[in-house]
Structures are given as structure tokens and as C-alpha cells.
Amino acid sequence: MSESTTKLVATPGQTIGPFYGFALPYEKDSQLVHRAHTGSIRLHGVVTDGSGSPIPDSMLEIWQADEHGEISRETGSLVRDDHTFTGFGRVAVDNVGHYTFTTVNPGATEQGKAPFISMVVFARGLLNRLFTRIYLPEDTEALANDPLLSSLPEERRKTLIAEREPNGDLRFDIRLQGEDETVFLTYPGI
Amino acid sequence: MSDATAQDQAFDAETFDDSHVLDPAATADSQDQISQEITDIHEAYRKGVEAGEAQETQPRIDFAPYRSSLLRHPTKDLHHADPETIELWSPAFGERDVHILESDLTIQHNGEPLGERIVVQGRVLDGDGRPVRNQLVEIWQANAAGRYVHKRDQHPAPIDPNFTGVGRCITGPNGEYKFTTIKPAPYPWKNHHNAWRPAHIHFSLFGTDFTQRMITQMYFPGDPLFPLDPIYQAITDQDARDRLVATYDHSVTSHEWNTGYRWDIVLSGSNRTWMEEGEEH
Numbered sequence: 001m002s003e004s005t006t007k008l009v010a011t012p013g014q015t016i017g018p019f020y021g022f023a024l025p026y027e028k029d030s031q032l033v034h035r036a037h038t039g040s041i042r043l044h045g046v047v048t049d050g051s052g053s054p055i056p057d058s059m060l061e062i063w064q065a066d067e068h069g070e071i072s073r074e075t076g077s078l079v080r081d082d083h084t085f086t087g088f089g090r091v092a093v094d095n096v097g098h099y100t101f102t103t104v105n106p107g108a109t110e111q112g113k114a115p116f117i118s119m120v121v122f123a124r125g126l127l128n129r130l131f132t133r134i135y136l137p138e139d140t141e142a143l144a145n146d147p148l149l150s151s152l153p154e155e156r157r158k159t160l161i162a163e164r165e166p167n168g169d170l171r172f173d174i175r176l177q178g179e180d181e182t183v184f185l186t187y188p189g190i
Numbered sequence: 191m192s193d194a195t196a197q198d199q200a201f202d203a204e205t206f207d208d209s210h211v212l213d214p215a216a217t218a219d220s221q222d223q224i225s226q227e228i229t230d231i232h233e234a235y236r237k238g239v240e241a242g243e244a245q246e247t248q249p250r251i252d253f254a255p256y257r258s259s260l261l262r263h264p265t266k267d268l269h270h271a272d273p274e275t276i277e278l279w280s281p282a283f284g285e286r287d288v289h290i291l292e293s294d295l296t297i298q299h300n301g302e303p304l305g306e307r308i309v310v311q312g313r314v315l316d317g318d319g320r321p322v323r324n325q326l327v328e329i330w331q332a333n334a335a336g337r338y339v340h341k342r343d344q345h346p347a348p349i350d351p352n353f354t355g356v357g358r359c360i361t362g363p364n365g366e367y368k369f370t371t372i373k374p375a376p377y378p379w380k381n382h383h384n385a386w387r388p389a390h391i392h393f394s395l396f397g398t399d400f401t402q403r404m405i406t407q408m409y410f411p412g413d414p415l416f417p418l419d420p421i422y423q424a425i426t427d428q429d430a431r432d433r434l435v436a437t438y439d440h441s442v443t444s445h446e447w448n449t450g451y452r453w454d455i456v457l458s459g460s461n462r463t464w465m466e467e468g469e470e471h
Contacts, residue, residue, distance in 0.1 A: 008319055008456045011433050012248050012425045014407040015256075017392065019340040023330030023356040024394065050261035063400045065276055075284035078326075078358075088281035109275035118276050120403050125258030127249040127424045129405060130268075148271050156266075176262050186268035187277070187401040189317050189459025190248075 010190070013128035018057055020122075021092060025059075028080040030091035032064075032103040039067055042169040043101040043134070043162070047093050047123070050177030054097025058123035060174070061090045062101060062134070069107030069115070105136055105170075114142035114149070116160075121174060121184075130184040134172045135161045152183060159183050219257075219382040221418055227255040228423045235426040246427045255420035257381050273401050273461045280400050283326035283360060293359035295329075295371040303353035305334025305372035307448040310408070310436060313365040316397055317459030321365030328394040329369055331355045336377035336389075345377050370448065376415055388415040388422060395455060402457040409435045410451070 016024075033040045047058045064087050065071050072087040091099045106115045117134040135143060143149055149157050159182045162172040175182050231253070239245055251263040296303055314322040332338045332355060335347035339354050357369050374389045390407040397403070409422065416422055416431075425431045433456075442450020 007459075008315060008317055009247050009430075009433070010317055010458045011404075011406060011456045012430050013404045014249065014392075014424075014434070015421060016405050017407075018342055019332075019338040020330060020392070021342070022338070022340045022354070023392070024328060050265075053261075055262065061403070063276060063279075063281055071276055071279050073279075073282050075282045075286045077281050077283060078287035086281055087276075106276075113275070116276075118400050120400070122405055123262055125256070125260075125262035127251045127253060127256065127259055127263070127421070129403065130251075130264065131401065131403075133271075148269075148274075152269065177265055181264055181266055183266075184264050184268050185271040187271055187273050187458070188461055190401065 015124060015127050016059060016122040016129075018124045020059060024090065025092045026078055026090075028082075030089050030099070030101045031080060031082075032062075032087065032089045032101060033085060034082045035102050037104070039104050040102055041105060043103055043117070043172060044099060044169065045171055045173040047097045047099065047121070047174045048176065048178075049125075052178065054093075055123055055125075055176070056093060056095045056097055058093045058097065058099075058121065058126075058174075059090065060093070060099055060122070061088070061120045062103070062117050063088050063119075064103065064106040064117040065109050065115070067104045067107050069109045071109065108139070108142070112142055112145070114139055114146040119172075119174075121176075123176070126176065130176075131187070132174070132182055132184050133160050134170070136170070137161050137164050148185075155180075156183050217380050217383060221382060221384055224255045224382045224385075224420055225418060228417075228420060231255070232423070232426055239427075245429070246425070247430045249424040250426060253420065253424040255381075256424055259424075273399065277401050278399050278462045280325070280396050280398055280402070282324075283396070284324060285360065288326065288358045288360050290359075293357055293367075293369050295353065295355060295357045295369065298354055299352040301352040303333065303350050303372050305350075305353075305375075307370065308373045309368060309370050309442050309444070309448050309450045310391065310453060311366065311368035311442055311450070312436075312452050312454040314361050314367060314395060314397075314455045314457065315365055316402065316457050318464075320460070320464070321361070321363070322395075322397050322457060323361055323363055323365060325361050325396050325398075326394075327359050327361060327367045329357045329371075329391050331371065331391040332374040332377055332389075334372050334375055336375035338377075343377075347375075347377070373410070373449075376413075381420060386415050386418070388413040388419050393455065395457060397457040397460065399460050399462055401461065404457060406455075407434060408453050411435055411438055
């Protein structure tokens with residue numbers, strides 16, 4: 001195909017700005033599964049700035065495999081039926097920078113791979129989106145062998161690994177700036 | 191704190207009536223000050239390019255003239271990752287998610303909205319020129335007076351009861367999208383004294399890979415506010431800035447009904463292994 005050989009320069013991003021709240025959030029946006037779903041967990045945390053203050057105008061999205069490591073091809077993320085797992089969720093943080101998703105632990109997409117959730121961060125004041133990964137903390141062998149984590153110094157690696165809370169919830173804070181700043185990612189072709 | 195005070199504060203937080211209480215340093219700067227900072231950064235960038243440094247295509251995330259960016263940008267370099275598994279796919283959206291009428295922002299209420307009716311259309315492509323098909327495009331914007339339907343928008347311009355300013359569509363087989371809407375007006379903001387945003391429409395886009403996810407703003411040609419705006423000018427390269435400006439297209443204008451603009455969007459490259467056309471399923 002001749003069409004696919006033309007390299008084009010990507011359109012620049014811009015900040016989400018302050019006024020997305022009436023446009024992008026939607027009903028059940030942060031509920032990848034119903035709370036009553038067997039194996040449902042809460043994934044939550046706080047988004048903070050370089051002074052450690054919570055950011056109240058940030059929007060996060062996650063995209064993940066289901067508990068068996070299957071990547072959903074189902075539509076219906078915007079109109080949830082409480083049964084179909086689409087793998088996508090969106091949440092606007094609250095006034096104290098806190099977010100909550102209701103989801104499941106993603107399974108490994110390949111045998112021996114460390115399971116992770118892909119996350120993208122938007123905020124007023126953030127001129128372009130940021131990508132990161134939320135790794136599950138349990139499979140320490142897979143984590144040790146993970147190519148991305150292995151390429152990071154120890155103190156930075158831990159910013160990508162969620163904390164398991166006693167009730168099974170996952171805690172993952174996002175620090176946009178500072179000493180323990182979250183590792184944000186760039187990919188080939190960006 | 192008494193209950194009454196707590197209630198008042200909760201009310202303020204809800205309606206954002208306290209938004210006039212701002213850090214004085216955030217609004218004291220003049221446009222001249224901001225413009226000089228922009229000029230200095232752009233000048234340094236141009237010298238760098240002349241000396242052989244790469245042309246920039248994306249905004250700086252560390253761009254001090256946009257004051258809100260100061261504490262909200264990572265200071266460490268973005269870490270290079272090879273996309274894996276889930277990152278090589280994107281959520282699927284379809285007719286189940288978006289009704290066809292959601293692409294017309296002028297018919298969401300009982301009456302006609304005020305302002306200049308426009309059509310904005312174009313294509314969503316990936317970095318290899320492949321159309322991004324069956325994918326979600328979301329837009330939001332101010333009305334013809336420069337006012338958002340958002341509780342935090344304090345600009346004393348009228349709300350239009352016939353205009354919300356939110357639209358969605360699913361791209362067609364050639365990556366095409368089309369919205370009917372009202373041309374938004376510029377509006378003031380509090381980055382510095384007498385700060386005004388150029389008129390723009392926010393666009394939210396997905397590709398075939400989640401790594402192509404992006405949000406941006408489309409501008410209108412010839413806006414006199416371009417040189418003054420630290421968000422637009424955070425893109426240091428003129429060619430890159432031009433990619434956010436739609437083109438007036440008289441073939442999109444229709445007789446006695448709307449004026450028309452065309453704007454194509456290019457996402458970053460897909461990292462998936464693509465098979466020939468027809469094999470991808």
C-alpha cells in the first residue's frame with residue numbers, strides 16, 4: 001500500500017484546560033466492572049504537583065486486559081451495560097485530587113509477563129498528555145524480569161508499581177513533579 | 191468551624207464563587223512580560239535549530255509563560271519504552287457508544303444557538319498515513335460569546351440556552367469526521383493581566399494503539415491572539431503550530447447555511463505489526 005509508506009508529522013497536543021468537566025466525563029466512566037462483580041477491586045490514588053499539593057483538575061484514563069489477560073475488542077465503554085468488559089475507563093479527579101476506578105486485576109497477557117494497566121494523564125497546566133504504567137505488585141519474578149522496569153534505577157522503578165492494600169484494593173499515586181516523580185513514558189514514533 | 195461556615199465553604203467550592211481569590215503573582219504579569227518570555231524561548235529554539243538541533247513537533251511541557259505549567263510538568267526526561275501488549279491496542283468504540291446526531295452541536299436543544307454556524311471536517315490519520323477508522327472523536331468548546339457551560343467559567347459573557355458545546359462522532363472508513371457547530375469566541379483567562387485565549391475547539395482523539403491517545407486544540411486561521419497566547423506558543427516551532435490551525439474551505443461551506451473549515455489530524459505512529467489491507471482482521 002503506497003498510503004502506508006508516507007511518514008507524516010504528528011499534530012501537536014495541547015493541554016486539556018480547565019473546562020473538560022462538562023464534556024468528557026460520562027455516566028459510569030470509571031466503572032470498568034460493576035462493584036458487585038466477583039473479583040472487582042478499587043484502583044485509587046492522588047494526583048499531586050511539584051509542591052506536593054493535590055491537583056483538582058486532572059483527568060485520567062486506563063486501558064487494560066481482563067483478569068485472564070484477554071484484551072477486549074468490545075464496544076460500549078461510553079454506554080456501560082454492567083456486563084461487558086471493555087477494558088477502558090476514564091475519571092476526573094475530585095476536589096482533593098483523588099481518583100477511583102472500579103476494575104479487576106489484569107491478568108498477564110503472555111505467560112510470565114508482569115501484568116500492568118496502561119494509564120494516560122491529562123491536567124490543566126499540563127501541556128501534553130503523559131503515559132505511564134501501573135504494575136501489579138505480586139509477581140516479583142516477572143517484575144524483576146520486566147524490560148521496562150529493569151531499565152530504571154531502583155528508586156524510580158517503584159513509582160510504577162501499585163501498592164496492594166489489605167482489603168485487596170490497589171493504590172497508585174501520580175506525582176507530576178518532584179523528588180519521587182512518577183516515571184512517564186515515551187514510545188517510538190511519538 | 192461552625193456548620194454554617196462549613197456549609198458556606200462547601201457552597202463556594204461547589205460553585206467556585208471563590209475563584210477570584212487567586213495567587214496575586216499569577217495575574218500581576220503584563221502581556222509584555224509574557225510575550226518577552228515567549229520571544230526569548232523561541233529565539234533560543236531557533237538558534238538551536240540553526241546549530242543543527244532537531245525541529246520540535248510537540249509543545250514543551252516545561253513552558254514558564256504558561257504559569258500553570260510550572261509545578262505540573264515532569265522534570266525528568268520521559269523514559270523510552272517499547273510498547274507491549276495492551277499498549278498496542280486501543281479501546282473499541284462504535285455505534286453503541288455514540289449516536290449519529292451527537293456530531294451536530296446545533297440541534298441539542300429546542301432552539302437555534304446564536305452565532306456563526308460552521309462545519310469542521312477532516313480526517314484522522316496515523317503517522318504512516320493510514321486512516322484511523324471507527325474510532326472516537328470528542329470535542330468541546332465555548333459558545334459564540336466565549337463562555338463555557340462549566341461551573342468554573344466565571345467570564346461574564348452570556349450562556350446560550352441552545353448551545354452546550356459538546357460533540358462526539360465515530361470516524362468513517364477513510365478516517366473522516368465531521369461536526370456542525372458554532373464558531374467559538376476568544377475568552378479571557380487568568381494567566382496574566384488581560385490574557386485572552388484565541389478561539390479554539392478542544393479535540394480528544396484515539397488511534398489504533400493506546401500510545402496514540404491525544405488531546406489538542408484546533409484554532410481558526412488568522413487569529414490576532416496567536417502571538418500572545420502562551421498555550422499555543424508552547425509549541426516553539428512555527429510549522430508545528432500551523433498544524434493546529436484549520437483551513438477555511440469554501441467547498442465545506444454550504445449555500446445559505448454554514449461556513450466551513452477543514453482540519454486533518456495526524457496521530458503518532460502505530461507500533462503494531464500491520465498486515466496488508468484486508469488481512470488485518
